[in-house]
Amino acid sequence: KNEVEQSPQNLTAQEGEFITINCSYSVGISALHWLQQHPGGGIVSLFMLSSGKKKHGRLIATINIQEKHSSLHITASHPRDSAVYICAVSKYSGGGADGLTFGKGTHLIIQP
C-alpha cells in the first residue's frame, strides 16, 4: 500500500467549477506539501502544511492531522489551472533535510 494516496487520479471539469483533490497518508509526517507539475516537468510548490488551513489566491489547502487527510481546493477554476497536482509528505528524519514521498498525482483538466 502506498504511503500517500490521492484521489481522484484524473479530473476533468468546466471552467468556473469548484475543484477538490484529496490526499490521505499512512505514516507519521512533519509536513504535507501540495505541488503543481505542468507538462514538460517543472514542479512548483503550492503549499506546505503542518496544521490547519492555508490560502493563496484561488487555492486553499487544509489538513486534518488526526485523520491523516488533506484537501486542495481550487475556486473559480480556469483552463490555466490544468496540470498535475501532487501531494507529498516529509517524514521527519531529525536532520532538517528530508526528501519527499509523493502521491501518484491528480491530472486536472479544466475545459473552457
Add this chain to the structure above:
Amino acid sequence: DTEVTQTPKHLVMGMTNKKSLKCEQHMGHRAMYWYKQKAKKPPELMFVYSYEKLSINESVPSRFSPECPNSSLLNLHLHALQPEDSALYLCASSSPRGIVTIQYFGAGTRLSVL
C-alpha cells in the same frame, strides 16, 4: 532569486558512456536533493545532501554517483546506465533551518539511455 538551474535540459547517452548532470542554486540553501521521475509516475527520492554531506541514499544503484562540491552545486555522475534508467531527473533545494521547509525544484534533465 528562487531558481534552481539544471543542465543539460536533455541528454541522450549510450550504455557505455559517462556523463554528468548538474544542478545549481544561489539561494543559500544547504539541503539539495535528486529525484527520478519515470513517465506518468510520481518522482522518487534518490539522494539527499545536507551541508554538503550525503545524508540519505535511497538504495540507488552505484551507476549513479552523486557529488556536492560546494553549497551551491550538486552533480549526478552517470556511468554504465541501462535503458530503464531513462527518466526525468529533478534536482531540488531547501533550507534545512527548522524541521521542514519548502523545496524548490529545477526544470529537470530528461535522460534517454540507448
